[in-house]
Amino acid sequence: MGKTLVINLENIIFQGDILDVGEKNLGIIYNISKEAKDEISLDYVSSDSKVELKDRKYDACTFFFELNKIWTSLEKERLIREISSYIKESGEIFIWDINKERGKIFNNKIKVILQNEKVKEFTFKNLNILLNSNIEEIKKILEKYFEIEETKAWEDVFFIRGKKLKTKAEVEENINYEGINYSD
Template sequence: MSIKEAFSGNIIKDTVQIDMQNLKLKGDVIDIGVKNYGIIYKICRQNDDEVAVEYLMDEEKDLIEREYYHTAVLFFTLSPLSSAGKRRKLIKELYKYIRDCGEIIIWDINKTIGRLVDLRVEVLLSENETQTIKINNFNPIKQLSLSQVKKIINPYFEVTEEKQGKEIFFLRAKRKNTRRGKKKDESSIDCIEC
């Protein structure tokens, strides 16, 4: 008997919608993901033809510049990770690549221990374009929630916006400046609309 069969009564099987029509991403964007759905790239292209969007997988992290990006996006990236420790490590590492005044944006699933997730996510990109993706998590011992993610990011980011639905959540947070005593040069242009 498979895990999916054993927990068949505990499967969250649903369709959820994410409306990204009015989503604004600032400056240079890094898309951190387990899968590249192309959604973040499409959103950035709709907003600004000049913006740089990079998709990064773990083995490529040595190729990028520290404190370079204005925005980091994690689109269903944390839930596949096997532990809270790995999630903390990812956020701590990601912090190094975000500029002062930069932000992190996260969408992910609400998952409790013992529940399996089989979601169909419809992402509304514009009036005329919708993209559908599947989000599955059939590991009964994994869990993730908005409150857990807020605790993980708290040392590095300050939450500026959050939304929670039944099956998924959204979080936007601004990078904290942990370099004590260092004054920002007001004549430099390090960030967009700090």
Template sequence: MGKTLVIDLEDVILEGDILDVGEKNFGIIYNISKEAEDELSLDYVSSDTKIELKERKYDACTFFFDLNKIWTSIEKEKLIKEISSYLKEFGEIFIWDINKERGKVFNNKIKVILPNEKIKEFTFRNLNVLLSSNIEEIKKILEKYFEIEETKAWEDVFFIKGKKIGTKVNEEEKIKYEGTDYSN
């Protein structure tokens, strides 16, 4: 086993309806969102729930150590694009993941500091030497659908926060017609 990586989520606040993407997140997202509201709406993405998701719009979406398991950038982009369609206008995305080069493995303990001085610890492994994951790749994909508001990278872990932007066509139309006088 490698080193222990610390992620401080004490000040992270997730509000509103939250869509959590991933197989398992060790209760982390639930713990930081329940601190924000007594009434929590937290939905999880799986192939079984996709039909239900199309009927809803979310305030925020989270990825907690899940994008690194996806094989290609194309597949990652397809998922992020789909997720953006489930978010409300100006909805937020929060991503915590690992920096891992192809040919390397990730086998470390993760210690997460939660609100109210709670601590969760788990071991996270990605032993697939064919997979890669890095902050620059994810930022490049996100910039097509989100305005990146915050990035952090430390040790072998990164965090990205973004806000959903309108479609480029809508933005261009808005600029094109701003200041036009239609009173004639």
């Protein structure tokens, strides 16, 4: 096993309904959301639950060490595009993941610092030498659907936070609304 990587989530605060993307939940997002003062709804997306999501809109979406498991950039973009349709206008996306080059493996302990001095530890492995994961690839995909508001990279881990961009239809609706003459 490699090194211990520390992720400090003490100051992460979610507002409203949260969509947590992932097959295997580590309980991290749940622990952050249950500390919120307002009532929050936390839903998990997996291949089985997609049908239930079609009529929902979320204030935030989280990916916690999930995108690195997807084989191609096209598949990552397809997932992010689909997820963006479930996020409200001005909703946010939060991504924590690994920087891993093709031909390398990732086998490290992750120590997550949560609110109220709670700590969760787990070992995260991506032993597939054919998979590639990096912050630049994810930023390039996200910029099509989100305005990147924050990025951080340390050791072999990165964080990206973005705000949903208005769709073309939403922009046109605002232009038509703003173009109305109210002086009549």
